[in-house]
Amino acid sequence: MNSRSSTAIRQALQKAERLLIVTHIRPDGDAIGSLLGLGLALKAAGKSVLMALDDQVPTQFRHLEGSELINRSFQRDYDLAISLDCSDKSRLGQFGRDNLEWDINIDHHITNDGYAKINLIDTEAVATAEIIATNIEDWGFQISKPVADALLMGILTDTIGFRTYNMRSDVLRLAARLMDLGANLPELYARNVYQKSFEAVKMWGSGLSRLQRKDGLVWTMITNEDRSEAGYPGKDDADMINLLTAIEDAKISVVFIEQPNGKVKVSWRAVAGVDVSQVAAEFGGGGHPAAAGAELTGKIEELYKIVLEKTYLHLRRGQ
Ligand SMILES: [Mn+2]
Incomplete structure (x- = not known):
């Protein structure tokens, strides 16, 4: 201090x-x-x-x-x-x-x-x-x-x-x-x-149904369609990222959140000893070693591959 x-x-x-x-x-x-x-x-x-x-x-x-x-x-x-x-x-x-x-x-x-x-x-x-x-x-x-x-x-x-x-x-x-x-x-x-709203948990369902992993990396995405189908009023992931951190062996969790304005919000979470704020910074974002975020412009189907590749390399380098 x-x-x-x-x-x-x-x-x-x-x-x-x-x-x-x-x-x-x-x-x-x-x-x-x-x-x-x-x-x-x-x-x-x-x-x-x-x-x-x-x-x-x-x-x-x-x-x-x-x-x-x-x-x-x-x-x-x-x-x-x-x-x-x-x-x-x-x-x-x-x-x-x-x-x-x-x-x-x-x-x-x-x-x-x-x-x-x-x-x-x-x-x-x-x-x-x-x-x-x-x-x-x-x-x-x-x-x-x-x-x-x-x-x-x-x-x-x-x-x-x-x-x-x-x-x-x-x-x-x-x-x-x-x-x-x-x-x-x-x-x-x-x-x-x-506590979460019914709509938030319903939206999680869509996100969780697309859950994927590669070694210690776990990820999924929430689209604008998921949000409107569930009736979820926010533009965020309703804290679904914290749900992913409950997964055993997940060293880094990532959620991609499509935004109505053509942007994509990315949230990272990491276990102790892994610093995701560095990856977020590479994409113009920021945060803490254990929790970071960024907002990118472009299509979610293209962006997520680029972000995951960098995140995966970062995870491998740190091990
Ligand atoms: Mn704070």
Whole structure:
């Protein structure tokens, strides 16, 4: 942890009156949890806070208090701009394009390029929400029940319920403290880790029916047709990638997700000792050693072969 950055953040947060806080497009639990955790804590201290992201809040996160306050647009009426859980500006959507300057960047992605004036990047942290939960009281703000729920949700989702290889005993102590402050672990676990909609599970069926493997590499794809047949409203894989990681001997799992706009989203997962963020970076994406993603333009039937070949070579090289 960079303590100089943390001190600079405390000073900036204390001084600021109107804050813009933004997270990445296609928000996951850590993005929403970090945004709400920091945003609600600052609001409770009397600051004027605009929480924003260039996308919708996914339905599974709308049970969280404050999620209705998240905006898609903003006015240039702020004195501090903060970006959370976002490794580079391109993942901020319109907020990344408008030549905005970022004062603070809090993140745990190994691929973060340090685009803000103050960068607090801790790649050991399991979630950006962990960094916020660890520091927020030192920064002078309180953890209320809604803040505790949001931050614990961020930690839970990025660790898939405390089971990723980067888990540390510290994280469990921090989670226990968030529970002491009111966070409802069983409810967050149910809603945001294992419960899925009927449509999501139906779509998994299509993806699973095409499952393939070659040595330690396991992959499948979800097409636009699968999505509409199942009636699944999202553009993502409904976390099917995490289902593939349950397969014994799968060293790398890959899901290709066809997008309505002619793009293909690729998600990689790897076991400990294999770094898929490097492969994702070759395709203009990023992420963590164990979990990475990229978005490519082209036809899914052509792209998947190229991506699998590189991934397979990467796996062989690493062994
Ligand atoms: Mn994260």
